[in-house]
Amino acid sequence: MFLWFHKLGSPPHFYRIAGKWLPWLNWAFMILLLAGLYGGLILAPPDYQQGESYRIIFIHVPAAWMSLFIYVVMAVCGAVIIVWRMKLAEVVLISSAPIGASFTFLALITGSLWGKPMWGTYWVWDARLTSELILLFLYLGVIGLHNAIEDRRTAARAVAILALVGVVNIPIIHYSVEWWHSLHQGPTVTKFDKPSIHWSMLLPLLLMALAFQVYYVLALFHRCRAELLRRERNSKWVEEL
Amino acid sequence: MRNDRLLFEHLDIGLEAGQMLVVEGPNGCGKTSLLRILTGLRLADGGEVLWRGEPIDRLAGDYFEQVNYVGHHDGVKHELSCLENLRLARAMGVPSQLDLDDVLERVNLYAYGETEAGSLSAGQKRRLALARLIATDAMLWILDEPFTSLDKASMALFSGMFEQHLQQHGVIVMTSHHDISLPTQALQRLQMGMAS
Amino acid sequence: MFLLRRDLLLALRNRAEYAMPLLFFVLVITMFPLALGASPELLARIAPGIIWVAALLAAMLSLDSIFRSDFDDGSLEQILLSAHPVAVLVLAKVCAHWLVTGLPLLLVAPLLAEMLGMPGAAQATLLLTILLGTPILSLIGAIGVALTVGLRKGGIILSLLVLPLYVPVLIFAASATENAATGFDPSAQIYMLLAFLFLATSLSPWATAAALRMSVS
Numbered sequence: 001m002f003l004w005f006h007k008l009g010s011p012p013h014f015y016r017i018a019g020k021w022l023p024w025l026n027w028a029f030m031i032l033l034l035a036g037l038y039g040g041l042i043l044a045p046p047d048y049q050q051g052e053s054y055r056i057i058f059i060h061v062p063a064a065w066m067s068l069f070i071y072v073v074m075a076v077c078g079a080v081i082i083v084w085r086m087k088l089a090e091v092v093l094i095s096s097a098p099i100g101a102s103f104t105f106l107a108l109i110t111g112s113l114w115g116k117p118m119w120g121t122y123w124v125w126d127a128r129l130t131s132e133l134i135l136l137f138l139y140l141g142v143i144g145l146h147n148a149i150e151d152r153r154t155a156a157r158a159v160a161i162l163a164l165v166g167v168v169n170i171p172i173i174h175y176s177v178e179w180w181h182s183l184h185q186g187p188t189v190t191k192f193d194k195p196s197i198h199w200s201m202l203l204p205l206l207l208m209a210l211a212f213q214v215y216y217v218l219a220l221f222h223r224c225r226a227e228l229l230r231r232e233r234n235s236k237w238v239e240e241l
Numbered sequence: 242m243r244n245d246r247l248l249f250e251h252l253d254i255g256l257e258a259g260q261m262l263v264v265e266g267p268n269g270c271g272k273t274s275l276l277r278i279l280t281g282l283r284l285a286d287g288g289e290v291l292w293r294g295e296p297i298d299r300l301a302g303d304y305f306e307q308v309n310y311v312g313h314h315d316g317v318k319h320e321l322s323c324l325e326n327l328r329l330a331r332a333m334g335v336p337s338q339l340d341l342d343d344v345l346e347r348v349n350l351y352a353y354g355e356t357e358a359g360s361l362s363a364g365q366k367r368r369l370a371l372a373r374l375i376a377t378d379a380m381l382w383i384l385d386e387p388f389t390s391l392d393k394a395s396m397a398l399f400s401g402m403f404e405q406h407l408q409q410h411g412v413i414v415m416t417s418h419h420d421i422s423l424p425t426q427a428l429q430r431l432q433m434g435m436a437s
Numbered sequence: 438m439f440l441l442r443r444d445l446l447l448a449l450r451n452r453a454e455y456a457m458p459l460l461f462f463v464l465v466i467t468m469f470p471l472a473l474g475a476s477p478e479l480l481a482r483i484a485p486g487i488i489w490v491a492a493l494l495a496a497m498l499s500l501d502s503i504f505r506s507d508f509d510d511g512s513l514e515q516i517l518l519s520a521h522p523v524a525v526l527v528l529a530k531v532c533a534h535w536l537v538t539g540l541p542l543l544l545v546a547p548l549l550a551e552m553l554g555m556p557g558a559a560q561a562t563l564l565l566t567i568l569l570g571t572p573i574l575s576l577i578g579a580i581g582v583a584l585t586v587g588l589r590k591g592g593i594i595l596s597l598l599v600l601p602l603y604v605p606v607l608i609f610a611a612s613a614t615e616n617a618a619t620g621f622d623p624s625a626q627i628y629m630l631l632a633f634l635f636l637a638t639s640l641s642p643w644a645t646a647a648a649l650r651m652s653v654s
Binding site: 082134137138140141144145148149154157158161162164165166168169172173176177179180183 | 580584585587588590591594597598600601602604605608609612633640644647648651652654
């Protein structure tokens with residue numbers, strides 16, 4: 001197990017494995033996405049309260065999940081970087097940041113689009129939207145810091161520290177914002193009660209979440225491969241390609 | 242001590258008590274990087290630095306206690322007087338037996354004890370930075386171009402000081418473009434070239 | 438301790454520089470009535486928010502001085518090579534920084550609160566939140582500065598890194614003060630701030646030390 005891990009950690013090996021996986025991931029993503037969209041947009045019944053407009057949650061909710069998930073992945077990479085100084089973790093961390101930021105942005109956009117028919121405006125200082133916005137700032141901070149430092153390995157270490165600090169703060173920020181919201185606005189529109197959601201809605205939602213998950217891995221592999229080539233452009237295995 | 246890094250691959254140096262290593266080479270060949278790796282300020286991409294058989298990152302504070310580093314920057318606070326600067330250096334390391342007045346005396350700064358370091362000349366500031374070496378008790382001195390902006394008399398003064406340190410079983414690693422007379426029997430030279 | 442004393446001494450010899458954030462704090466607060474009109478009810482209502490946003494910005498402005506000069510003149514290398522644990526030294530430096538930048542805010546805050554017409558009961562709470570909150574700002578800010586001190590254009594990135602992390606402090610401090618102003622019990626928020634302070638004190642010096650090592654290498 002450890003040996004396998006160690007081997008995967010070597011850049012040329014990862015480059016090859018990732019390359020082999022890419023076509024399969026492409027297919028998996030396509031199938032999941034189509035199945036999820038078909039289930040969500042066509043099969044699932046309209047909501048009795050929100051009508052058709054609720055369907056944007058099939059994008060919004062998975063995107064919001066992914067935005068958090070990717071940050072946690074980055075923090076785990078950060079810990080690996082600080083403890084073991086593993087090169088591949090640096091590459092994964094750096095490559096994840098823009099993908100995570102995109103998902104966060106997508107969640108914000110879809111959230112505000114959903115808000116228009118629900119609340120009548122595009123932006124409400126809703127607890128979830130607000131913490132998502134702050135999460136976007138955290139992502140942009142990571143990207144900005146990485147771009148500002150020239151030396152790639154130093155930059156990766158800086159970003160690793162930042163990601164760890166961020167991951168400690170995310171729950172605190174999240175609960176502060178939630179608390180702030182309940183204080184200032186009182187209970188507003190209650191969203192769907194998760195347990196009572198009907199399986200015909202839940203299934204497409206999970207399919208979409210899975211599709212986004214696969215997309216993340218797909219995009220991650222692409223970015224990692226590019227980043228690896230850039231970093232190791234002077235090494236032997238890159239020249240052999 | 243042992244080291245090995247990509248900019249300069251397959252470097253394997255050992256130094257014993259009472260020995261001195263002078264690192265030479267053109268600008269940009271990685272002398273400063275090497276010294277900073279030896280201090281532990283910078284991490285090597287590969288390889289390790291051993292002090293008495295143990296890697297320095299594991300020793301941490303125990304190693305830093307034994308090291309005195311004077312880099313390109315003097316590390317002198319302009320707003321503080323010479324004495325205050327030295328007192329601070331002592332507080333951060335292991336104070337030596339010498340009285341601070343004697344320390345200043347030995348680097349010819351006795352008259353400037355209460356003067357703000359900011360009003361000293363570049364050479365005087367350099368002397369103050371080097372005075373840290375004898376104000377604290379450290380076995381290993383790592384010096385990056387210690388003679389920058391020093392006049393001939395001061396250079397002689399400090400090479401005498403280095404000699405004394407070596408006789409007391411100290412170790413010195415330094416870079417220098419200046420030709421100085423040092424005891425040859427204890428001296429190792431490391432010639433670094435430009436990486437192609 | 439010696440480092441704390443050194444930094445205080447340095448601050449004393451650079452008084453003018455350290456007075457700037459305080460002046461900035463007062464100036465920002467002066468802008469609000471000019472922009473929003475001086476109606477007493479409005480000002481009294483938004484006073485906690487104004488004071489806290491201004492405190493946040495003033496803290497941001499002063500952050501750079503924690504490590505900047507030490508980085509420029511090489512003292513930072515000496516600190517990292519000291520025989521003492523770096524996290525403890527960092528804590529001492531942050532303490533010194535707070536004493537010269539955070540504490541003065543505490544002194545002028547009652548004056549500003551009075552000018553904005555904040556009720557007396559709320560003023561005591563305001564001071565308490567500043568007392569608890571500004572050290573957190575310094576502690577979190579120190580991480581940000583440590584990450585950006587080696588950069589030429591660190592300033593803008595610093596605010597991007599640090600301000601989102603200030604959100605919880607802002608929320609709880611401002612709402613504690615507001616609660617007190619409207620006659621509710623602010624103790625829940627105060628306890629939260631206290632908890633944040635403990636958390637920041639125990640974690641931030643380590644992150645800062647790691648970031649400083651990264652910055653000098």
